[in-house]
Amino acid sequence: MNAINVIAPYRYLGMWVFDDPRVGLQAEPFVGGADTLIDRVTADIPDAADGFVMLFAGIPFPGHQFRLEWAHAEGTGNVYAAPQLDAEGWLCPALLRYFDEPPGELFVQIKAKN
Numbered sequence: 001m002n003a004i005n006v007i008a009p010y011r012y013l014g015m016w017v018f019d020d021p022r023v024g025l026q027a028e029p030f031v032g033g034a035d036t037l038i039d040r041v042t043a044d045i046p047d048a049a050d051g052f053v054m055l056f057a058g059i060p061f062p063g064h065q066f067r068l069e070w071a072h073a074e075g076t077g078n079v080y081a082a083p084q085l086d087a088e089g090w091l092c093p094a095l096l097r098y099f100d101e102p103p104g105e106l107f108v109q110i111k112a113k114n
Contacts, residue, residue: 004057005098008113009038011049018054023097032074032090037082041066045112053111058103068106078102 009018009030016030016038030038042048055061068080068089077092095102 002098003059004055004061006053006055008051009054010051020097023094025094025097028092028094030089031092032077032079033087034089034091037085037087037089040085040087041110045110048112051113053109053113055109055111056098057107058099058105060107061109064107064109066108066110068108070102070104073102080106 007018007020009016011017012027016035017027018030019026019028029035042052045052055064057064060067066082066084068082071079071081071088073079074090077090078095079088079090081088091102
C-alpha cells in the first residue's frame with residue numbers, strides 16, 4: 001500500500017465520485033457529509049467539477065492542508081471530523097482499499113488538476 005494516495009474526484013450525475021482502477025473502483029461516490037466537505041474545500045478551484053487532485057495519507061506529509069480525525073464507526077463505514085471546517089463526513093468501506101484498518105487520522109491535500 002502507498003504511504004500517500006492520489007485520486008481525482010469529479011462530478012458525475014450531481015455527485016462527487018472518483019475512479020481508481022488500481023484498487024478496483026469506478027465512479028465511487030462520496031456521501032454522508034463527505035460530499036459537502038468536498039464542496040467547501042473546492043469552492044476556489046476553477047472547474048473542480050471536471051476533476052481535481054486529492055492526496056491523502058494516514059501520516060502527515062508536506063503540503064497537507066486538512067487533518068481529519070476518526071470520530072466513530074457508522075454502519076459499514078467510518079465518520080471523520082474535520083476540525084478546521086467544523087464538519088464531519090462519512091467514508092465508506094472503500095477506505096479499506098487504501099488502509100488495512102481505518103486510520104486514526106487522515107491528512108489531505110486538495111489542488112487543481114494541471
